[in-house]
Amino acid sequence: LAGIVLWAVLQLIVGGAAQLGYAHFNLNLVDGKDAAISDLFSQKDRLWDGFCMKFLQGLYIALWSLLLVIPGIVKTYSYAMTPYIMSEHPSLTANEAITESRRIMNGxxxxxxxxxxxxxxxxxxxxxxxxxxxxxxxxxxxxxxxxxxxxxxxxxxxxxxxxxxxxxxxxxxxxxxxxxxxxxxxxxxxxx
Structure with missing residues (x-):
């Protein structure tokens, strides 16, 4: 049980920055730029931003899921582009990136x-x-x-x-x- 809790905390702290790095890697790949393994670690200095992103996404989805399962699924898709937005616009806070993701996912x-x-x-x-x-x-x-x-x-x-x-x-x-x-x-x- 302690191992699972440790893994969850590590995933929450480091997982956000890793997700931002993976989004950066994939955006370089899609844009036809050189996508290198170093892109995966390019966001390592954004541990706090990544943590906030994952925490807020999880919190908002959990709160929407309290209503019913379907609103939670809808909000999961609403917030889906948050890592790409934060990777591309490092000046945005996690909440601003989530709001932008909601806006661009409308429709x-x-x-x-x-x-x-x-x-x-x-x-x-x-x-x-x-x-x-x-x-x-x-x-x-x-x-x-x-x-x-x-x-x-x-x-x-x-x-x-x-x-x-x-x-x-x-x-x-x-x-x-x-x-x-x-x-x-x-x-x-x-x-x-």
Whole structure:
């Protein structure tokens, strides 16, 4: 239990800056710039900003989820572009970035949901070995639950290796989506 709490606190503190760095990496990738591994660590000096971003997003989503599940899901999509906004505009506070994300996602939440849903087949395919491995371990080690749980935990990473390929693809798609909805509208060409 202490390990889980420590992991959650570490994820809250460092995870925000890591998420900002990953957003920076993906935006460079989408923009055709050199996307380097160093981009992932480019936001390490923004631990406080990342913490505030993750904390406020989680708090707001939890509060909306108290109403019902659906408002929580809607707000999750409303706040989805916050890391990209904060990565691109470091002067914004977490609350300002969340507000901006709400503004740009107005009318785009369904599009992002459909984009996420388009990956469902890949995610199910990636989950199959994990569930099959867990089922087999639990089937053959029913007498010793500790051994079964240990084997499932040890097999989690190799059996979910597909996610190491699908998640970056999804993140790049989100960065492309962000670029798409924040692109300045172009004026129609005049007929000559």
């Amino acid at each position: 785009n939440k369904w599009r992002l949901f459909c984009l996420d849903f388009s990956f469902i087949g890949w995610e199910l395919l990636c989950s199959l070995p994990l569930y099959a491995g867990g089922f087999l371990v639990l089937k053959y080690f029913t007498g010793s639950e500790a051994m079964a749980i240990s084997l499932v935990l040890l097999l989690t990473i190799p059996l979910s290796i597909g996610f190491f390929f699908v998640r970056p693809y999804e993140e790049a798609a989100w960065a492309t989506f962000y670029r798409d909805i924040t692109a300045a509208p172009t004026e129609p060409d005049e007929a000559y």
